[in-house]
Amino acid sequence: MSEQPDLPADVALMWGLRAVSKRGPKPSLTVEDIVRAAIEIADAEGLAAVSMARVAERLGNSTMALYRHVKSKDDLLVVMQDAALERPRPMPDGVDWRTALVFWADGVMTAVRKHRWYSKLAISGPPAGPNNLAWFDAALGALDGTGLSEESKVGVVMGLMTYIQGQMRLSLDLAAAYADHPDTFSRYGATLARVIDPREYPALAQVLAAGVFEEPTTFDDSDDTDFDFGLQLYLDGVERFIERVCQDK
Amino acid sequence: MSEQPDLPADVALMWGLRAVSKRGPKPSLTVEDIVRAAIEIADAEGLAAVSMARVAERLGNSTMALYRHVKSKDDLLVVMQDAALERPRPMPDGVDWRTALVFWADGVMTAVRKHRWYSKLAISGPPAGPNNLAWFDAALGALDGTGLSEESKVGVVMGLMTYIQGQMRLSLDLAAAYADHPDTFSRYGATLARVIDPREYPALAQVLAAGVFEEPTTFDDSDDTDFDFGLQLYLDGVERFIERVCQDK
DNA sequence: CTAAATAGCGTAGCAGGTACGCAGTACTGG
């Protein structure tokens, strides 16, 4: 492991920028191998199954060998996070900003659903890995036709990322919870009814009485209707914003 | 620890529903004590500092004593999650739905910022604790004046929760990242410039050239401008939705 | 008073992260 002068260590790792050294044995491992192995384990058995020992075992190396390539386990997790996203599909040409952003958002969710552990990792900083930045770039590019200033574009995209981030969490975390205790979901309405005092929770009691939670909630991992609903509301807001800004000019 | 028949164990815990037993020694601990101690430790030293041993020590008990009151550490974390939210401030009377929801959203963020570890916990299921449900209720109540159906209300509130969830993550996780490596933020623009190829990241390069990331990003934990921007966009969308629905009638 | 039920707790096992230092390896300059 060798340093890149003016770059944070994990950023250098993700971009594959390491000063290659002439002397000494050739490394039998690369960071890419390690990350791939770690991701395969996480995909198959969950993030909790990713231990340095397990990763090393899968690569036929000893545990401590990994530390020549990765500063710490946390470091590894950060790199995994970027690697899991892969590159966005190329944006179809000639679509308006709104369909482009919907396409983009669907793309993120599809990418992330391939790695159900993704939402368990904390955001470690502003986007810095090649894949993260590629997604960032794609979203900004979608707004190119609109007359928005660069700064406004960033604002709109950050709002979108915020929404997606939340959606990721709800979708993936709830899917994990459902896998662990399906009965909590199927009996949700009954549980609420058992526990809620209509005087203390009037609005909720009203919803409950309307039977909204009645049919046993069979949680569907890939059900995007709620997601789309909220997303469309946000995009309606963006539309109004664009109209307002362009009118002022 | 004794069971509540038709309720998940953690739900019973959060609502303080445990069958009191007549025989045996009086408990010297309550779940509430344990949760309070755990939260105090997490607030002061971060979630990583919360170990069963530390919590027990702070209560003057042995580690294993805690397991009489809590099934596992994960169980404890779930209860902490609800407890941290506390009850929402009472909604001011006679405000329209929009200011009410802004008030609500600010309230959530304020509550959560008191416990910077909050975003690190996974969502363990649909809202079930008394505090979580109180917030849920408050948001639903804010939409009471509008002519929305109960189901639509739930949809709108879930969209809002999704957005807030994302905001929580970005705000808290980035704050934590900033505390750990402030230089990553201050040199963000420089890092991007160093790493980005304008041919592969055209839109991003354009933003960079416009100098949007120029001034050293001094990350501010409680800076709500980006948050408000996205929130207002979402609420604009909700407004349009309400108009549309009420027109149809 | 005896039995049952329950609280607190000591011990011990197991898993996981990683500091440290040694041994082997490949290149470099003399």
Added chain:
DNA sequence: CCAGTACTGCGTACCTGCTACGCTATTTAG
């Protein structure tokens, strides 16, 4: 060709943390 050098892989050992298990002490019912 050989010593020096920088590097890789890895075994050992330590520490922290969760928790199963079973013992002892305590309280109440009968």
